[in-house]
Amino acid sequence: MALLLNIETATKNCSVSLAIDGKTIACKEIAEQNFSHAEKLHVFVDELLKENNLNYKDLNGVAVGQGPGSYTGLRIGVSSAKGFCYALGIPMIAIDTLEVLARKITIAEGLIIPMIDARRMEVYSAIFEIDYTKTRNVEAVIIDANSFSEIGKKIHLVGDGIAKFKEVLTDEKFIYHDDVVYPSANEMSYLSFEKFKKSDFVDVAYFEPFYLKDFMISK
Known part of the structure; x- marks a missing residue:
């Protein structure tokens, strides 16, 4: 156990x-x-x-x-x-x-794109299949009206970064799961x-979080 x-x-x-x-x-x-x-x-x-x-x-x-x-x-x-x-x-x-966030929903078809707010029109995101296989690695991306236009499947959006894109990503293929935030x-x-x-462990002494972007200090 x-x-x-x-x-x-x-x-x-x-x-x-x-x-x-x-x-x-x-x-x-x-x-x-x-x-x-x-x-x-x-x-x-x-x-x-x-x-x-x-x-x-x-x-x-x-x-x-x-x-x-x-x-x-x-x-x-x-x-x-x-x-x-x-x-x-x-x-x-x-x-x-992002995989933890994606696993908050279960879908029968399409893709899951979890988005964590990175301020302004930028988010941390990745793309997952219905079995949660990651098909696009984690990126910090700026979202505009052309984002994900190459994808012909339904796209399920989750996370605290999705609310600000409702007037940007308006195609019917986008499904907003507003109740899945964090x-x-x-x-x-x-x-x-x-x-x-699998004994897939990290080194306690040297492990660092995956920040993706450098920490910025602003006034």
Whole structure:
């Protein structure tokens, strides 16, 4: 039996779950306008373990959303995961945040394009088939009326980056899933267990989040 802690903090959603053999047994999350990850993450972990009569020493590994996404959010999530893994002597697993977001919906046809807001008309995105196979790697792209014009299939859009494109991407092939806004640790459970079984771990000391773009400081 593998008990894994999953942490996803790449967006405004501070999300934590516990999973046994790939199935979520409990999840806590909160999405606030002002990022509250530093205040909430460790509280959520403590509460999840206590509510399920578990201890830190029961954990077999920690998975973290690797990004792309918020610089601050990713730093908090990865730093916390590293701390748990180092202190407990357990492996660390990195999960693609965009795949986590894509897995929040199930479709019968077409493609899934998760979009994480990168400000203005730019988003972090990738393209996934109905079985979540990635067919275009993660990119930071500027969206305009011609975006995805080469795709003849239905396109399912999810994430906090899609709302601003409703007047831009108006073709009937675009399906907006407005209720799917943020990635969640709930959808990490299956992915982290699959990697755990394969011993697909990252180096706790040297792993860095996938920022995709350089951190920019503005006044």
